[in-house]
Amino acid sequence: MNEIKLTQFSHGGGCGCKIAPAVLSNLLASMPAGLMPAELLVGTDTADDAAVYKLNERQAVVATTDFFTPIVDDPYDFGRIAATNALSDVYAMGGTPIFALAVVGMPLDKLPGEVISRILEGGASVCREAGIPIAGGHSIDVLEPIYGLVGLGVVDPARVKTNAGAREGDVLILTKPLGVGILSAGLKKGSLSAAGYAEMLRWTTMLNRAGATLAENDAVHAVTDVTGFGLAGHLLEMCRGSGLGAEVRFAQLPLIEEAVRLVREGVATGASGRNWASYGEGVELVADAPEWQRKLLTDPQTSGGLLVACAPEAVEAVIATVRTEQGCEARVIGRMLAGAPRLRVI
Structure with missing residues (x-):
């Protein structure tokens, strides 16, 4: 079992295997209009993290699905990361x-049963940590x-946090550092250190459980999690x-130290380039910004942090x-502005 490398089967691992944003938009645009009952509080309109369906005045169901290749x-570890990432959308x-x-999808002719069982055990361990079966x-x-x-969850309909509720002047807070995609690329190239792998596991298996508590704060106006489209894509x-x-102020972004070293050496995922091709025209960078900074902004985060837009007076409470x-320590990274839906990085 120890001789099998799961990533050898992956053309793109983790959230890096997501369909590029522009391609996904084109595919969804061809879908016929579906039913839109009044009880469907959150659907596909704003590319949000999960669907929300109101059951009554006090309860709504949160429903999502998330899966990927190793x-x-x-x-x-693969099972743990995948399960943590999936539950993040509920939070x-x-x-x-x-x-x-x-x-579960497995190449049964290539993977022995004990390997598949360990993947399932990893996922189950995270669900136990989250307190769910x-x-x-x-x-x-x-x-x-x-x-x-x-992932299925519940929420008070009055406490739902979507990605569409931000207000002018809101402060932007990020709860986990960027660079997981770069670390994964370094792993496949054999250039990731043991410390870097440990750091990767630390962040990708940390449940974003703060989201449920943040929902109780009326000064928190919008929340999303940063995953396959990178910080820039999900903020857009x-x-x-x-x-x-x-x-966003680049100097204020929380970054994984080894990911910065690797990306400055030219290590990055193919998904980073696909992300930039999809939405780069909506991002304004300073004229002399180095390419490695752009790659961090578009780096696909597997089981990334929450991106929170809140009133300035709520910053300390959110952190x-x-x-x-x-x-962990969340970081203030920028603010919401009046104007066209564009991202300026300074």
Whole structure:
């Protein structure tokens, strides 16, 4: 089992295997209009993290699914990362997970049963940490290993946090550092250190449980999680949903130290380039910004942090909530501005 490298089966691992934003938009544009009942509080209109369906005045269901190909070689770690990433979408909407269903696709002729079992064990361990059961799922025989979850949660309809509620003057806060995609690229190239791998696991297996508590704060206006489209892509979605622009100070971004070293040496994912091709025209960089900075802004984050837009007076409370719930330091990175939905990086 130790000789099998899961990433050898992946053409793009983790959230780096997501369909590029521009391609996805074109595909969704051809979908016929579906039913839009009044109870569907959040659907596909704003490219949000999960669907939200109102059951009554006090309860709404949060539903999402997320799965991908291996981002690491260790099967147990792969399961943990995939499960953490899937549950993040529930937390990002302000919800509390209640149970999950497993999504399993495995090349049965290439992977022994004990490897597949370890992947499932890793996912189950994260669900236990979140306090929920894996209550079922579906499995198929495929060419590349795929694992993830359908995540179900509950939220008070009045406390739903979408990516479309930001207000002019809101402060932007990021709860995890950037660079996971670069670390994954370094792993595949054999240039990631043991310390870098440990740092990668630390962030990708940290549940974004602060999202459920942040939902109780009325001064928190919008939340999304930063995943496959990178910080720039997901912030642009918040801009478009909210009808505002945004400004980010690059020097204030939390960055994984080894990821900075690797990207300055030319290590990056192919998804980073695809992301920039999809939405780069909506991003304004300073004229002399080096290419490595652009790659960090577009780096696909697997199980990335929450991006929070809140009133200035709520900044300390948000940072304290993240510290208490997750044991890490969130960082102020910018603000929301009046104007066209564009991102300016200074």
